[in-house]
Amino acid sequence: MRIGELAALLGVSTRTVRHYHQQGVLPEPPRRANGYRDYGMRDAVALARVRRLVQLGLSLDEAREVIAEDRSRELAEILTEIDADLARQEREIRERRAKLADLLRRAGPLGPDDVASPDLLMLLRAVSLPESKAAAWDRELLMLMDSVAAEPGRRRALAQLESLAADPEAAAVGHEFYRRLDELADAEPGDPRIAPLARELAGYSREHLLAGSGPATRGWDPALLDPFLDGLAPAQAQVVRQAVEIIATGFRTDAGTSATTG
Known part of the structure; x- marks a missing residue:
C-alpha cells in the first residue's frame, strides 16, 4: 500500500x-x-x-x-501484545463511561425532552464560530452541559456566553484558541505549545466564563472531564486537562488566601 x-x-x-x-x-x-x-x-x-x-x-x-x-x-507476538493493550483500553473506556454516567446522575435525571435550551441554540446559531474541529467539540460540550444544568446556573452561563459573543475582542481571542488547538491535532503529548496554551485558556475562562463561580468551581476534579475528551487528539486533551487543573487549583488558592487575609 x-x-x-x-x-x-x-x-x-x-x-x-x-x-x-x-x-x-x-x-x-x-x-x-x-x-x-x-x-x-x-x-x-x-x-x-x-x-x-x-x-x-x-x-x-x-x-x-x-x-x-x-x-x-515475530509479528504475531507484537499483534498479541497490541490486542492485550486494546483489551486494557476497552476496560478503561468502560470505566470512563461509568464516571460519565455517575456525573449525569448527579446532574439530575434526564427525560426525553431534556436538550439544550432554546436560548443557547439561538445564541449558537447567531454567533459566527470558525470552521474548526476544536470549535465543533466546544459547541457540543456547551450543549451537553446546558442540557443537564439546573437553574440558575444555566441562566448565569448563558448570560456569560452572550456577553462574550457581544465583545468582538474577547470573541476574537476565543477563535484564536480554537486555531491553536487545531494546530495540536497531530502534535505529541509533550509538545512545548501545550503548557502555555493551557495557562492562557485557564486565564481566559476564569475572566470571561467563570466569573463569580469560585465556590462551584473550587471542587472541580479534572479526571471527571475525561469522558468529554474523546473527540480531541491527545495533545489537545492535555491542554484542556491542564487548563481545568489550573482553574481548580487557582480557585482553591484564592479561597485559601481570602480565608487567611479575611
Whole structure:
C-alpha cells in the first residue's frame, strides 16, 4: 500500500507518517523502480505502535527504541501484545463511561425532552464560530452541559456566553484558541505549545466564563472531564486537562488566601 493508504488505515495524516520517518521513529521502506514506497503489514503495525506509545506519553526517542526492538520480534507476538493493550483500553473506556454516567446522575435525571435550551441554540446559531474541529467539540460540550444544568446556573452561563459573543475582542481571542488547538491535532503529548496554551485558556475562562463561580468551581476534579475528551487528539486533551487543573487549583488558592487575609 502507498503512504496515503497507510495513514488512512491508522487514522493519521501523511504528514504525521513523514514526520515519524524524519525522526527515525518509523522505518521508511525503500523506493521501488516505479518511484513509490510500498508499505506492508509490519509497517502498519509499527505505526500503530508508535501512535499508542505517543498517546501513553513516551517521547519519540523512547518510542524509537521500542520500535527498533520490535524489528527482531515475530509479528504475531507484537499483534498479541497490541490486542492485550486494546483489551486494557476497552476496560478503561468502560470505566470512563461509568464516571460519565455517575456525573449525569448527579446532574439530575434526564427525560426525553431534556436538550439544550432554546436560548443557547439561538445564541449558537447567531454567533459566527470558525470552521474548526476544536470549535465543533466546544459547541457540543456547551450543549451537553446546558442540557443537564439546573437553574440558575444555566441562566448565569448563558448570560456569560452572550456577553462574550457581544465583545468582538474577547470573541476574537476565543477563535484564536480554537486555531491553536487545531494546530495540536497531530502534535505529541509533550509538545512545548501545550503548557502555555493551557495557562492562557485557564486565564481566559476564569475572566470571561467563570466569573463569580469560585465556590462551584473550587471542587472541580479534572479526571471527571475525561469522558468529554474523546473527540480531541491527545495533545489537545492535555491542554484542556491542564487548563481545568489550573482553574481548580487557582480557585482553591484564592479561597485559601481570602480565608487567611479575611
